[in-house]
Amino acid sequence: MSVLETAAMMFTAGQSNRTKPKRLKMQFEGKKGLIIGVANDHSIAWAIAQEILKQGGKCGFTHLPDRADDEKQRNRRRVAKLTDPEDGAEFLLPMDANNDDDIRTIFEHTEKTFGKIDFLLHSIAFADRDDLGRETMHTSRSGFKLAMESSVFSLLAVTAAAEPIMNPGGSVLTMTYYGGEKCVPGYNVMGVCKAALDASMRYLAFDMGARGVRVNALSAGPIRTLAGRAAGVEEMLTMYEHMAPMGRNVTHEEVGKSGAFLLSDASSGISGEILHVDGGYHAMGSPGRLLDEIKKQTK
Numbered sequence: 001m002s003v004l005e006t007a008a009m010m011f012t013a014g015q016s017n018r019t020k021p022k023r024l025k026m027q028f029e030g031k032k033g034l035i036i037g038v039a040n041d042h043s044i045a046w047a048i049a050q051e052i053l054k055q056g057g058k059c060g061f062t063h064l065p066d067r068a069d070d071e072k073q074r075n076r077r078r079v080a081k082l083t084d085p086e087d088g089a090e091f092l093l094p095m096d097a098n099n100d101d102d103i104r105t106i107f108e109h110t111e112k113t114f115g116k117i118d119f120l121l122h123s124i125a126f127a128d129r130d131d132l133g134r135e136t137m138h139t140s141r142s143g144f145k146l147a148m149e150s151s152v153f154s155l156l157a158v159t160a161a162a163e164p165i166m167n168p169g170g171s172v173l174t175m176t177y178y179g180g181e182k183c184v185p186g187y188n189v190m191g192v193c194k195a196a197l198d199a200s201m202r203y204l205a206f207d208m209g210a211r212g213v214r215v216n217a218l219s220a221g222p223i224r225t226l227a228g229r230a231a232g233v234e235e236m237l238t239m240y241e242h243m244a245p246m247g248r249n250v251t252h253e254e255v256g257k258s259g260a261f262l263l264s265d266a267s268s269g270i271s272g273e274i275l276h277v278d279g280g281y282h283a284m285g286s287p288g289r290l291l292d293e294i295k296k297q298t299k
């Protein structure tokens, strides 16, 4: 290379350094973990995973198993469309959280791929539509068991499975809703599940604290997703707009960033916590600005 060529190269390198935007802090560089609960691009788990991937993390993903005779394999295809283009997405495997063999297989694969992991996201809930639509007292016995097993026991099961391969300093996160703290009519049996999930999170925070691992819950305001729609999100969106101190609903991205925060070292002193990402709705003790509407209508 001639002296002139070398000088030109040095000049170009200097130029590009000056114009390059400052590199974002990569919170998840060198971190690995498992994301449970992506159904499609609207899923809260995907919003959180996107943040982690953007910040250099490596993720394994699970999807709800498809029926063997379903040629289209829709559950897998919907998630694969999202994960395939991502360099940091290391694997995508089926897992029914109510099946112990599935859980065992997933965590064996996770250990084979990553060795130890630093984060675990549990972002799943399920209740039969009929039960969700009933007054809470009329929840069926079988529906109650199914909702509790899918939405609550699953957190215990995956945390126990992750425990032997979690690095000290690691973090477990579950997704909850305010309907577990207070009665939110319409949320019904899922509210009972979320109360049990919140309590489970606190007990797990104690158990895992002895291993140097944190456990927290993120309580999201209403977000349009598959599960959200089944739990009555549309009505809630309007109510939050009027009642939340911020006067608006939260976005997928906001929930994604806060979820990633709780799974990262940036929250290293936080455990046993419910972080509300709901525009402040949970802080209200009255209908707030909705009162003005009520006054107008009763005039």
Ligand SMILES: NC(=O)c1ccc[n+]([C@@H]2O[C@H](COP(=O)([O-])OP(=O)(O)OC[C@H]3O[C@@H](n4cnc5c(N)ncnc54)[C@H](O)[C@@H]3O)[C@@H](O)[C@H]2O)c1
Residues within 6 Å of the ligand: 036, 037, 038, 039, 040, 042, 043, 044, 045, 063, 064, 095, 096, 097, 098, 123, 124, 125, 126, 150, 175, 176, 177, 219, 220, 221, 222, 223, 224, 225, 226, 227, 228, 229, 233
């Ligand atoms: N959308 C909201 O407004 C909102 C608000 C607060 C909390 N949450 C909670 O967030 C979590 C994620 O829900 P979402 O809103 O992203 O909806 P979503 O439908 O995108 O995600 C729910 C996930 O649960 C999975 N799932 C259900 N049963 C399962 C099982 N047996 N095994 C494995 N996976 C199973 C589904 O496959 C799906 O991926 C849920 O716990 C939900 O209650 C949602």
